[in-house]
Amino acid sequence: MMTDPTLVIAATCLVGLIVVAFALLRGWQGWLAYKREALDRLQRGAGHGEIEGGAAVGAARIELADMKERIKKLEAIASGVEL
Incomplete structure (x- = not known):
């Protein structure tokens, strides 16, 4: 077949x-x-705090603070103020 x-x-x-x-x-x-x-x-x-394993939350806070500082510097540059 x-x-x-x-x-x-x-x-x-x-x-x-x-x-x-x-x-x-x-x-x-x-x-x-x-x-x-x-x-x-x-x-x-x-539900855990930063000490018990919430290190990512602490890192995010540090990064957020760093970004805020950068924004302040950029705004100062834009307005012509020397830091």
């Missing part, structure tokens, strides 16, 4: 497409699980 080459190629492409779709679905589910865990960690860490 001879099989048509077009049928074999179509079946192979269909199987390959199913494998790729399954791999992408598994990757998507893994990425969603990773993001859920990250959100859970963020929510658990939100």
Whole structure:
């Protein structure tokens, strides 16, 4: 019994497409699980102070203060005041 080459190629492409779709679905589910865990960690860490692991909050405050200082310097330059 001879099989048509077009049928074999179509079946192979269909199987390959199913494998790729399954791999992408598994990757998507893994990425969603990773993001859920990250959100859970963020929510658990939100109640802690800076000493107990909220170092990111302290770093953000320092960065914000640095940006405010830069803005003051730029405003002084724009108005012609020498610092």
